[in-house]
Amino acid sequence: MRALIPRGLLGRALLIILVPLVAVQVVALFLFYGSHLDVISRRLAAAVAGDVAMVVELLARNPRAEDRGWIFREAAWRLDLSLALEHGAALGQAGNRPASLPLLPLEEDLDAALRERVGLPFDTDWQSDPRSVIIRVQLPDGVLHVEAARKRLFSGTLYLFVIWVVGSSLLLFGVAALFMKNQVRAIRRLAEAAEAFGRGRDPGPMKPEGAAEARQAAVAFNAMQGRIRRFVESRTEMLAGISHDLRTPLTRLRLGLAMLPAAARDDAAAMTQDVEEMDRLIAAYLAFARGEGIEQSAPADLAELVEEAAAKARRDGAKVELSLPEDGLVMPLRADALRRCLGNLLDNARKHARRIAIGLARVPRGDAGAWAVVTVDDDGPGIPEEQREEAFRPFASFSAGGTGLGLAIARDIARAHGGDIVLEESPLGGLRARVRLPV
Structure with a gap:
């Protein structure tokens, strides 16, 4: 039943x-x-x-x-x-x-x-x-x-009775269908707005309509949107101040190291590398904390973004194999954030492997929609299955090396699009990162 x-x-x-x-x-x-x-x-x-x-x-x-x-x-x-x-x-x-x-x-x-x-x-x-x-x-x-x-x-009462039974049933059913359709429409619009907001889009405030409960839900959703926007804006402003305050002493350290005498050049070079590493960590932390929440979604070709990321990895010295659909895959994306996501995955693979393979495919899903699936395979040492979920934690460390913030930022960006990232065993013998995004 x-x-x-x-x-x-x-x-x-x-x-x-x-x-x-x-x-x-x-x-x-x-x-x-x-x-x-x-x-x-x-x-x-x-x-x-x-x-x-x-x-x-x-x-x-x-x-x-x-x-x-x-x-x-x-x-x-x-x-x-x-x-x-x-x-x-x-x-x-x-x-x-x-x-x-x-x-x-x-x-x-x-x-x-x-x-x-x-x-x-x-x-x-x-x-x-x-x-x-x-x-x-x-x-x-x-x-x-x-x-x-x-x-x-x-x-003749038979005709009257049949007309009454059928007519009243159709009338009641039609009125109920029209009324319920209006009520369900308000709930459906609320669900669509919540899904769009969860994917980083800005649906704007909802117009309360329908029954009292549906109107109350729309008002609560509008209030939630406002609180989240204010939180993101205040956090972004705070992080901009932190970035300025932290990088100012780092700049002074660089200048001080550059003014050291020639006899201390070797020690200064090592210290300069430490300062640059601290600067990169601060930039990565700020990107992770900011969560790319300011950028709005817009139609973009995912195949072009994947191709750009692969080209950058090749310029950095990686050996990358690419498999893309011929007709591309245009979908709503936050392009800059997704570039960072793909770049982090390729950088992480490039550090531990000699060969990288990237694939893009469109996969149907149960609710009549589709997933865009990007796979990044490498031939490195990989990560044990019981530790793969732990790898998404910031600065997680394994025998093959640390992950830093790269995987954490990449998953944060994928989930902001309504998707996710999972780690699997690669056909190349190393690790596979599977990025799934709703089309």
């Missing part, structure tokens, strides 16, 4: 409304067929059968031809029955006649009433004339043909 239940809120809400509605209408229809229609049908059939039985009795008591004439005239005038006598005829084999009104009990009720009241062989014909039913009764001297209007056996 779970497979038949809709997954969406609109489908489930309509199902909640539709099931009780159908159940109520089925009960009403059952009561109508089981009581009202059945009673009315039996009474109308009994009235027609009684009229036929009376005509048969009159013909039996008045067998003369002149009497038959006034009986036929009175039946046509007073009983609305058209009569004709076929002398010397006999009824054929009845057989199984197809029901002309399969959903109504009229034929069965009329046959039962004729058997009860007439007491002679008979058959009925519901198909020859669409506006009347023909009853044939076997008399001693022939077959009596009786033509009765169908309206005497049929109640």
Whole structure:
């Protein structure tokens, strides 16, 4: 049964409304067929059968031809029955006649009433004339043909009842569908805005609409967006000040080291390298803490970004193999942040491997969307499986060397796009970094 239940809120809400509605209408229809229609049908059939039985009795008591004439005239005038006598005829084999009104009990009720009241062989014909039913009764001297209007056996309330059941159901279902669609639309817009905001886009403030709860959620979402923006702005301003304060003494140290006498040049060179390393660590820390939160998403070709990162790695001395789709892959991206992500992955691979292979592919996902998957393979020593998640922690160290902030920053950027990075065993024998981004 779970497979038949809709997954969406609109489908489930309509199902909640539709099931009780159908159940109520089925009960009403059952009561109508089981009581009202059945009673009315039996009474109308009994009235027609009684009229036929009376005509048969009159013909039996008045067998003369002149009497038959006034009986036929009175039946046509007073009983609305058209009569004709076929002398010397006999009824054929009845057989199984197809029901002309399969959903109504009229034929069965009329046959039962004729058997009860007439007491002679008979058959009925519901198909020859669409506006009347023909009853044939076997008399001693022939077959009596009786033509009765169908309206005497049929109640017009059936049409009214069916129109009411179907019309009211469609009206209620249409109103419910329209109302629920408006409510679900507000929730869907909230979900789309939350997903866009989570991927680094700026959807702007939402317009509260729908039910009170949906409006409250939209107001809360707008307030959350404002708090997060203010937090990012204040943190960025603070980090800019930290960058200035930390780099000023480092600059003085560089100048001091440059002014040392020639006898201390070797020691000064080593100290200068330490100062430059501190400067790089500060820059990496600031990039990690900032989280690239200022840049906005814009359409960009991921294949071009991957190709640029591979070209830069080649200029740095790495041996890189590249596999890209021919038609590219344009999608909303924060291009500068993703360049840093790919650059960090390639720098990390270049430090521990001689050969690097980069691939890009589009992979379908379960919700009818797709993933853009970038794989970075190397032939280095790799990372043990039980330590791969630990590698994303800042400055994690392993036997093959430390990771610094490169992997941590790369994962932070991928998750800001709504994706992630996982580490796996590479076909080249080393480590594979798999970057997954929603298209």
